[in-house]
Amino acid sequence: MKAAVFNGTELIVEDVKIPSLTPTQVLIQVKAVGLCGTDLAIVEGNLPTPTPIIIGHEFSGVITKVGAEVESSWIGKRVVSEINSNIDFSCYYCKKEIYTQCISRKAIGIDIDGALADYIAVESYLIHEIPNSLSFNEATFIEPLAAAYQTFEMMPLEEDDNNVVIFGLGKLGLLILQIALLKNLDVIAIDGSNKKLELAKGFGALKLINRLQVKSVAQKIKEYTEGLGADIVIDCTGNPNALIDIVSSCKTRGKIHIKSTHGLGTPINLTDLVVRELTIFTSRCGPFAKAIEGLSKNQINVNKLISEIYQLDNVKEAFESYKKNRDLIKIIINI
Numbered sequence: 001m002k003a004a005v006f007n008g009t010e011l012i013v014e015d016v017k018i019p020s021l022t023p024t025q026v027l028i029q030v031k032a033v034g035l036c037g038t039d040l041a042i043v044e045g046n047l048p049t050p051t052p053i054i055i056g057h058e059f060s061g062v063i064t065k066v067g068a069e070v071e072s073s074w075i076g077k078r079v080v081s082e083i084n085s086n087i088d089f090s091c092y093y094c095k096k097e098i099y100t101q102c103i104s105r106k107a108i109g110i111d112i113d114g115a116l117a118d119y120i121a122v123e124s125y126l127i128h129e130i131p132n133s134l135s136f137n138e139a140t141f142i143e144p145l146a147a148a149y150q151t152f153e154m155m156p157l158e159e160d161d162n163n164v165v166i167f168g169l170g171k172l173g174l175l176i177l178q179i180a181l182l183k184n185l186d187v188i189a190i191d192g193s194n195k196k197l198e199l200a201k202g203f204g205a206l207k208l209i210n211r212l213q214v215k216s217v218a219q220k221i222k223e224y225t226e227g228l229g230a231d232i233v234i235d236c237t238g239n240p241n242a243l244i245d246i247v248s249s250c251k252t253r254g255k256i257h258i259k260s261t262h263g264l265g266t267p268i269n270l271t272d273l274v275v276r277e278l279t280i281f282t283s284r285c286g287p288f289a290k291a292i293e294g295l296s297k298n299q300i301n302v303n304k305l306i307s308e309i310y311q312l313d314n315v316k317e318a319f320e321s322y323k324k325n326r327d328l329i330k331i332i333i334n335i
């Protein structure tokens, strides 16, 4: 089969063996894969992985074969898969049913082979069936949408939380923005791309800030929040420099939520955090069932987030485009 393999220095589309199944796995014929910042970080050498590795973890497809211990009725089902594999079901976190933090977990497309290939073998406990109303391309958003829902699972809203600032309007930022609007929060959206800001406005963001066109982002946010700063500030930028503005634009006793997982090595002003009693939340993988429901009920629009679609053979071109284009939100690879 064809697969996009990262060999430690570059990404190559090559012929590899179709994975064989253990008794508890299913074989998925991959139909669509969404590219994300993690994939880019791997390809650029900024996120160490075992190599060679097939990358890709936001995917959808059809089950074509099942292992000996898996119900054969799964064959032919349209599915998506969670990414935290190799769960031991016995560790401290598993006993608490926090499987995404299992101490034995390995992430698909990061620690073990992923989905940018004709086929992928996946543990059956990771599989979720998707309704026929969802296209394979739409279904690639289920994994990031679950992560977006997790933002509010880890940071329950309180009565005083009326507004939220979202820094960074990539895929994750625009998914969280839609969920925040469903929760009746006033949204202030920040990005350097007018195209993304327009999209945020279309979804219902109340205020827009082009960070490249204002002197001080934090000052602008204070103007919009009666001089106080925002109740909640969410970082979806992946840009370490944004953290300075993120801290200073949060109100005293406000909430900061970090979603970015890369490049945040910059020192932050801890004194300001302590003196103003800010709380930092973080979150990552989330509830797939909720994401599937949100998409199925048309509460969340993902089609507006699809920027470009490529075939597997052109995956290198896709990454080039991803790196270059500031207006780009989501690239999908069809297989």
Ligand SMILES: [Zn+2]
Residues within 6 Å of the ligand: 087, 088, 089, 090, 091, 092, 093, 094, 095, 101, 102, 103, 104
């Ligand atoms: Zn475990």
